[in-house]
Amino acid sequence: xxxxxxxxxxxxxxxxxxxxxxxxxxxxxxxxxxxxxxxxxxxxxxxxxxxxxxxxxxxxxxxxxxxxxxxxxxxxxxxxxxxxxxxxxxxxxxxxxxxxxxxxxxxxxxxxxxxxxxxxxxxxxxx
Amino acid sequence: xxxxxxxxxxxxxxxxxxxxxxxxxxxxxxxxxxxxxxxxxxxxxxxxxxxxxxxxxxxxxxxxxxxxxxxxxxxxx
Numbered sequence: 001x002x003x004x005x006x007x008x009x010x011x012x013x014x015x016x017x018x019x020x021x022x023x024x025x026x027x028x029x030x031x032x033x034x035x036x037x038x039x040x041x042x043x044x045x046x047x048x049x050x051x052x053x054x055x056x057x058x059x060x061x062x063x064x065x066x067x068x069x070x071x072x073x074x075x076x077x078x079x080x081x082x083x084x085x086x087x088x089x090x091x092x093x094x095x096x097x098x099x100x101x102x103x104x105x106x107x108x109x110x111x112x113x114x115x116x117x118x119x120x121x122x123x124x125x126x127x
Numbered sequence: 128x129x130x131x132x133x134x135x136x137x138x139x140x141x142x143x144x145x146x147x148x149x150x151x152x153x154x155x156x157x158x159x160x161x162x163x164x165x166x167x168x169x170x171x172x173x174x175x176x177x178x179x180x181x182x183x184x185x186x187x188x189x190x191x192x193x194x195x196x197x198x199x200x201x202x203x204x
Contacts (some may be wrong), residue, residue, distance in 0.1 A: 007172050008185075015189045019196050035196075039189055046188040050181035075154045076157065092156045095149050104146035105174070112173035117154050117161075119183030123190075124160025 008047075012039040069114035070096060076121055160190070 002010075016036065030038070074095050080089040099110065147167060154161050161169065165186070172182055 002171060004172065004177065007168055007175070010188065011165065011168045011185070014162075014168060015193050017164075019193060039192055042188045042192050043185045047177075047181050050178065050184050088156050089140055092153060095153050095156070097145065099149050099153070102149065103144050104140055104142045105170075107130050109170075109174050112177075112179045113150060113170055114153075115179035116169055116173060116183055117150075117157050117159050119140040119162065119204075120154075120159035120186060121157040122159075123187065124158040126189070 008040065008043050009036075012036050012043060015039060069111045069118055070100075072118045073114060076118065161186075 006118065013036065016032070016039070019035075073092065077089040077092045080086070096114075099114075105113070146162070147170070150170065151161075151163055151166055154166055169182060169186075173179060
């Protein structure tokens with residue numbers, strides 16, 4: 001079982017693949033190690049900001065927040081249908097069902113992973 | 128590469144692989160921008176109890192930081 005710090009290190013490295021190091025960032029030459037440290041700081045800052053936000057009383061938290069991730073996935077697939085992507089919507093729903101049947105992850109972990117995917121939905125670039 | 132050391136040891140490897148493939152496909156359909164490597168790291172972080180919303184914001188920040196570098200490369204590359 002890898003530690004959380006190790007996993008965040010891996011995540012930073014995964015984001016560094018394909019970058020060349022002969023370039024300047026903000027007029028300052030950074031080597032790989034320095035850049036990885038910088039990314040780690042960014043990662044932990046983002047993590048902590050969010051952790052503290054959770055401590056605050058929910059003010060404008062929407063009803064959507066309370067729904068398990070699977071319901072959010074179904075909403076996204078509905079949106080896909082509306083946008084004329086019926087085939088993709090079918091696939092998405094089938095795969096989500098399949099995932100539940102596999103029972104490879106505890107339900108709460110699976111919910112977390114789906115939650116993450118919902119959060120990142122639409123942030124990729126179709127290249 | 129994908130290492131399954133974050134998964135419960137008792138689960139057979141095929142079902143772990145199948146689960147990861149299904150997750151990657153869902154991830155692709157949702158256009159999350161995660162590749163298999165990042166996805167598997169994220170799965171392991173979720174297993175460790177990291178809040179998924181916080182994790183999503185970490186990934187968005189990491190992308191912002193590396194995009195600056197990538198855009199420089201595209202100009203010179």
